[in-house]
Amino acid sequence: MSRHDVIIIGGGLTGASALHRLAREGANVILLERQMCLGGVARSRRNAHGALVESGPNSAQSGTPELAALIADLQLADKVVRPGEAAANRYIMRDGALLVAPTTPREFLRTALFNRRTRLRALRERFVAPAPADREESVAQFVERRLGRDVLDYAVDPFISGIYAGRPEHLSFRHAFPRLHSLEQTHGSLIRGAMRMQRQRRKARKHASKEGSSAAAPERGIFSFTEGMGMLPQTIQEYWHDLLRLDCMVERLERNGALWSVHAGGETYTAPDLIIATEADAAATLLAPIQPELGEVLRRIEHPPLAVATMLYGQPAVTHPLDGFGLLIPSSEHRRILGVIFSSTLFPGRAPEGTVLLTAFAGGARDPHRTAVSDEELLYEIHGELRRILGIASKPLSCDLQRWPRSIPQYNLGYQHVLDAIAATEERMPGLHLLGSYRGGVSVGDRVKAGWQLAERLLAAAITPPAVADLNNPESGSENMEEME
Ligand SMILES: Cc1cc2nc3c(=O)[nH]c(=O)nc-3n(C[C@H](O)[C@H](O)[C@H](O)COP(=O)(O)OP(=O)(O)OC[C@H]3O[C@@H](n4cnc5c(N)ncnc54)[C@H](O)[C@@H]3O)c2cc1C
Numbered sequence: 001m002s003r004h005d006v007i008i009i010g011g012g013l014t015g016a017s018a019l020h021r022l023a024r025e026g027a028n029v030i031l032l033e034r035q036m037c038l039g040g041v042a043r044s045r046r047n048a049h050g051a052l053v054e055s056g057p058n059s060a061q062s063g064t065p066e067l068a069a070l071i072a073d074l075q076l077a078d079k080v081v082r083p084g085e086a087a088a089n090r091y092i093m094r095d096g097a098l099l100v101a102p103t104t105p106r107e108f109l110r111t112a113l114f115n116r117r118t119r120l121r122a123l124r125e126r127f128v129a130p131a132p133a134d135r136e137e138s139v140a141q142f143v144e145r146r147l148g149r150d151v152l153d154y155a156v157d158p159f160i161s162g163i164y165a166g167r168p169e170h171l172s173f174r175h176a177f178p179r180l181h182s183l184e185q186t187h188g189s190l191i192r193g194a195m196r197m198q199r200q201r202r203k204a205r206k207h208a209s210k211e212g213s214s215a216a217a218p219e220r221g222i223f224s225f226t227e228g229m230g231m232l233p234q235t236i237q238e239y240w241h242d243l244l245r246l247d248c249m250v251e252r253l254e255r256n257g258a259l260w261s262v263h264a265g266g267e268t269y270t271a272p273d274l275i276i277a278t279e280a281d282a283a284a285t286l287l288a289p290i291q292p293e294l295g296e297v298l299r300r301i302e303h304p305p306l307a308v309a310t311m312l313y314g315q316p317a318v319t320h321p322l323d324g325f326g327l328l329i330p331s332s333e334h335r336r337i338l339g340v341i342f343s344s345t346l347f348p349g350r351a352p353e354g355t356v357l358l359t360a361f362a363g364g365a366r367d368p369h370r371t372a373v374s375d376e377e378l379l380y381e382i383h384g385e386l387r388r389i390l391g392i393a394s395k396p397l398s399c400d401l402q403r404w405p406r407s408i409p410q411y412n413l414g415y416q417h418v419l420d421a422i423a424a425t426e427e428r429m430p431g432l433h434l435l436g437s438y439r440g441g442v443s444v445g446d447r448v449k450a451g452w453q454l455a456e457r458l459l460a461a462a463i464t465p466p467a468v469a470d471l472n473n474p475e476s477g478s479e480n481m482e483e484m485e
Helices: 013-024 065-073 105-110 116-127 139-147 149-164 178-187 190-211 231-239 280-287 292-299 375-390 416-428 444-463 479-484
Strands: 006-009 029-032 044-046 052-054 090-094 097-100 222-225 250-256 259-264 267-271 273-276 306-314 326-328 339-341 355-363 398-404 432-434
Touching: 006 013, 006 259, 006 267, 013 029, 013 065, 013 231, 013 444, 029 267, 052 306, 065 444, 090 149, 105 116, 116 139, 116 149, 116 190, 139 149, 139 178, 149 326, 149 339, 178 190, 250 280, 259 273, 273 280, 280 292, 292 416, 306 375, 339 375, 355 375, 375 398, 416 432
Parallel strands: 006 029, 006 273, 090 326, 273 432
Antiparallel strands: 044 052, 090 097, 250 259, 259 267, 306 355, 306 398, 326 339, 339 355
């Protein structure tokens, strides 16, 4: 029996971030992970040709303070890589052609992606009344109401594939994009809200530079690390290896008074606080014997299958200049892939000299059957699309295929009932914390923030023992909690 203050099950970005924040304060915490290393979805490796293969996230968005703090703590700042000028373009396919997507209002007024009528319709967004606060809309309903059908089909639909591998008709706007939802609710319009926020940021930057501080003006935009996003969990693993049990599949949970018992690999771990930071279906399996209804709710969350193909080509064989971040393909173009990241343009050091690296995505909620073929067939189809779209004249030098049978949780219409069921269980079972990507956002920044903030709440509660300890139970109120102060 091994006794702790906090047990974390699952060492993806969420669990690893919680571990770091707790361990940094000297908490008696242990993390159990069924794989041989931390990272979960976020894994990076070099293939035999020296190309960097990302299994999951290719980049993260700056601007989350918890993510910035984690990078600083891990002394990873000098390993951060950012896209150069060459990666500024984002292409969207329209009628088979690749057109540069507008990223500023000025570009929107001139873009060839939309005709004049669409542009004028979108400019009228400011005068569209906000939806009543209690009405739940799909992303498609929201966008069509505020910006029109063409913007939905040729900007938002491909963008949704890029973030959620999802469908705008199914995703709940308020749950999938809470910040944009509150922009409409607070300012009455996305454009007006975005302009006001931009003004506020500009003011804050000006103020910060006057004060000689950069704290109020964090760097924005996307980034990765020299050896990919996997460096983040990998470094956490190196820091806290004594607090990890890897290759350790949790089989069963039990609740004894105020303590949780976790059975894994022939060992029993106990603690008053248990963080389940696994995927939804793994959490459902663990909770099924004690909370079958919640298990069912978690199991029913849609997770579409997704395939990620990393293809290395000789540079002379590719006609397209690959001068951008990548390309996204709207559903209405009926192609076999969702989009492509121009990986070797996006970040330095991704591929050997004289080669280019592309990361293509297929499947997702809008084309789930696409991945139901053999690896050879799937790679053949993906290469065929890349050949036609980017004018590639030769076979790839290497192909790496990563399949995710259950990729990204879909915050679909009616998602509130999932969140309510989780909150009700946590209330009934003090010390239980459910923290997967099915709650609080799917992005790298959201996952780090979720793990970090829960750890901070536990640390704060440990300073006021009655909040965490069941004083009627002699088993509770671990002596180790004092070490967390
Ligand atoms: C293909 C793909 C591309 C993505 N691209 C981006 C991107 O570019 N940018 C971005 O911001 N986000 C991206 N995301 C989203 C983001 O990467 C994920 O939401 C995030 O990494 C999930 O982290 P997590 O820790 O919540 O879950 P996971 O990474 O799923 O970790 C859960 C962990 O729990 C472990 N586990 C499960 N059951 C048990 C058990 N019984 N016992 C012990 N351990 C267990 C698993 O082995 C796993 O390690 C992408 C996601 C995917 C799938």
